[in-house]
Every structure is written in structure tokens, then in C-alpha cells.
Amino acid sequence: MKLLFARQLSFTLLFLYASSSLGQLGGYNPTVPIKPPKIYHPNDQIHDRIYTRLTPVHADSVYQLSDNTMQDSLIDNDGNMYVTTWALGDRTNNDFLADQKECYQKIYDHMILARAFDLNEIREEDIKPNLFKDHGTCIMSHGYTLKSKNGFSPDKFKLNISRSHLESSTYMPVGAVIYLSKKSAQYADTSKILRQCILKVAELDNKGLIEEYSDVYTYVSIKPYVESVEICMQSAGYSLERINAENPK
Numbered sequence: 001m002k003l004l005f006a007r008q009l010s011f012t013l014l015f016l017y018a019s020s021s022l023g024q025l026g027g028y029n030p031t032v033p034i035k036p037p038k039i040y041h042p043n044d045q046i047h048d049r050i051y052t053r054l055t056p057v058h059a060d061s062v063y064q065l066s067d068n069t070m071q072d073s074l075i076d077n078d079g080n081m082y083v084t085t086w087a088l089g090d091r092t093n094n095d096f097l098a099d100q101k102e103c104y105q106k107i108y109d110h111m112i113l114a115r116a117f118d119l120n121e122i123r124e125e126d127i128k129p130n131l132f133k134d135h136g137t138c139i140m141s142h143g144y145t146l147k148s149k150n151g152f153s154p155d156k157f158k159l160n161i162s163r164s165h166l167e168s169s170t171y172m173p174v175g176a177v178i179y180l181s182k183k184s185a186q187y188a189d190t191s192k193i194l195r196q197c198i199l200k201v202a203e204l205d206n207k208g209l210i211e212e213y214s215d216v217y218t219y220v221s222i223k224p225y226v227e228s229v230e231i232c233m234q235s236a237g238y239s240l241e242r243i244n245a246e247n248p249k
Contacts, residue, residue, distance in 0.1 A: 049163070050161060050162070050163045050207075050209070050222060050225060051117065051118045051160075051161070051162050051163070051164075052118060052119045052120075052159070052160070052161050052194070052198060052229075053116070053117060053118060053119065053159070053160040053162075054119055054157055054158070054159055054160075054187075054190065054191055054194055055113060055114075055157065055158045055160075056075060056079035056080075056081075056113065056154035056157055056158075056187050057154055057155050057156045057157060057158050057179070058073075058075060058081045058152065058154055058155060059155055065085060068087060068088050068089075069085055069086065069087055069088065069147065070085070070086050070088060070093060070096045070097075070100075070144075071083060071084070071085045071086075072084050072085075072086065072100055072135075072139060074104075074131065074132050074135050075111075075113065075114070076129040076130070076131050076132050077110075077111065077112050077113055077126060077127060077128055077129065077130055077131060078127055078128050078129045078186070078187060078188065079113060079127070079153075079154055079186065079187025079188070079190075080129065080151050080152060080153055080154070080186075080187075081151065081152045081154075082129070082132040082149070082150075082151050082152075083149070083150050083151070083152065084136055084139070084146060084148065084149045084150075085146075085147045085148045085149075086139060086144040086145065086146060086147060087144065087145040087146075087147050088144060089143060089144070089145065091142075091143065091144065095142075096144065099139065099142040099144075100139060102138075103135055103138035103139050103142075104135070106134070106135075106138060107131045107134055107135055110130075110131060111131065112126055112127075113127075113187070119191060119194065119195065119198075122191070124188070124191070124192065127187060127188045127191065136149075153184060153185070153186060154185070154186075154187065155181075156179050156180060156181040157179070157180040157181075157185070157187070157190055158177065158178075158179055158180075159177070159178040159179070159180055159194070159229075160175065160176075160177055161175055161176050161177075161178070161222065161225070161226055161229065162174070162175030162176075163175065163209070163220075163222050174220055174221065174222050175222070176222070176226045176242060176243075177242070177243040178226075178229075178230065178240055178241065178242045178243070179240070179241040179242075179243070180233055180238045180239070180240060181238060181239040181240075181241070182236075182237050182238045182239065185238070190238075193233065193236045193238075194229075194233065196232075197228075197229050197232035197233060197236075198229065200228070200232055201225055201228045201229055201232070204224060204225070204228060207225065208222060208223075208224040208225025208226075208228055209221075209222055209224075209225060210222070210223070210224065230242070
């Protein structure tokens, strides 16, 4: 059987959920839906803007645990993964997967971390676990019985840094993908530190952007920007792994 590899959260927030069974949520009144972020279309991009996207990374989770038990996992807006197991009763695995998909679609528009294109589209006050209760209540409403629940912090964070257009409006994409790791790091703290690093980088000459032109070539790079962000995050205690397939120049 494939096991779930992730660090378990130890902080109290995680289970408020654990201390009250989903079975007691029949009268749960959902909070006012958060305003979904604007998802930018590439054609809407500001020509000289750098986009920075930070997403939590979790280990894969199995779905079928036994003939009569299925597992569900959800990455909430706090970046943590909430895992539940359900007894199927007289329902089938396919029934559960169909109902799970339906419940997932109901919250999709409010999944900020999965949908936001840029870090600036995410308000710090919206980084909180405000979806898993609604999701669990939806699954329960289809007749499944909750057997267990748990929560896990991210294994690491995926940082995408990209720029698609030159100041001349010419489309010439450059970018980098970096994995950030720090023991017990949470998305809220990591995103806050990253925002501070971005502000520091903005003080660089040309904001860390390079554009060179001649009659025969155009050279574009965001390498100074990327390297400055990396140094800043390392100084905050994060280990870095840049993916070779992406290059900032």
C-alpha cells in the first residue's frame, strides 16, 4: 500500500477540526465566501512586470485504503493538506469519486492558492483554512461515514518567477522555478517573507531586469532578480533547489 509521506502539523489550529467531529457539522453555517482573486490572462500582463507564484507542495495521497474505505485530501487556503478517510457503506469506489468531484467543484472558485497567478493576488488575511469543513460536510451529506482526519504541513514550496513581455511589448518569456524548503514552515510565513524579499529586490538597479538591444540581437534576463530573491530567502533559513529546465535568461 502506498503511504502518505508528509510532516504532521503540531499546532493547535489544525484541529479545532480534530476536536469536533464532522458528524457534528450538520448545522454548520458556511462563512461568507471570500472574494476569488482575479485570474490574469497572459494578454493582460503588464509588459515589464515580473510575476511571482508561490504554491505549497505535498506528497501524493492514496484514495483507496480498503474495499470499503476511501481517503480524501484537500489543500486548503492556508497551504496545509487536510486528509480524511470515509467508510463507504453500500456505496462503491466510483460513487465516492464522483461525489468527491462534485464537492470539490463547489469550493473550487474559492481555492485561492490553486487559482491565483501572482502572489499579489492573495491577501494575507485570506490565508486560512476556510474550505475543509464545507468540503467534509458535503461528502458526509452523500451518506459516507467519517472514520479519521488529520492535517499536514507542506513538504516544500514551489516558487515560479517569470516575465513574459519586454518594455517594447515584445513577447519574450524568461523565468525560473525554485523549490524552497524549511522545517515546519507554513505558507503564511513563507509568503510574508517572500513579499519582503521582493520589496528589497525592487531597490536594485532596473529592479534586477536586463534588456539589451542591437541591430542583430536582443538579450533579456531576470537573473539578477532571481538570484537576489534566492539570497534573501536563504538568509531567512530556506534551502533552495533551482530546476535546471527553467532559466532566468
